[in-house]
Amino acid sequence: MPDESTIIIPVPEAEELVGVYRNRYDPAARAGVPAHITLLYPFLDRGEITPNSIIEVREVIQRFKPFDLSLVEVRRWLSVLYIHPEPDSEFIRMTRSLVNQFPDHPPYKGAYPSIIPHLTVAHVDDTAELEAIADDFQSHAGLYLPMKSRAKEVWLMVKHNGKWNKHTSFDL
Secondary structure (H helix, E strand, C coil), X not given: CCCCEEEEEECHHHHHHHHHHHHHHCHHHXXXXXXXXXXXXXXXXXXXXXXXXXXXXHHHHCCCCCEEEEEEEEEECCCEEEEEEECCXXXXXXXXXXXXXXXXXXXXXXXXXXXXXXXXXXXCCCHHHHHHHHHHHHHHHCCCCCEEEEECEEEEEEEECXXXXXXXXXEC
């Protein structure tokens, strides 16, 4: 399998809230991905990232300004526990702009009909286990939410030999 990449907005303020849970229940965290909101995954294979593709990403990101956000509500899908950010519209606009520039790379390979910005807390396939994690995290999160943050940069991260690293940072 080729090494992959992703485009994210890091949310370092959330580490205190989600770090322990992500390190335990989110394989991406254990592989080096910080607390974040994904804009585009998967992106290019690591070997396909060129100076030109970096310029193209930068041109898209430069259309956006830094913005305030709040992590407001714990939600879940079948196998994912996450925190919903508000406003979510700017994340959606950024993702759509990236997809317009890179139409061969829809979010999650086009598996979902809509873009749902989220900060993953846990990703486990066992429904009962996720339910227990959700109950525990919900009581923990009540001490922190809503949590304010500011989106001010975007990272292109690459995976190599199972570990994720920041490749390029783009200022908003």
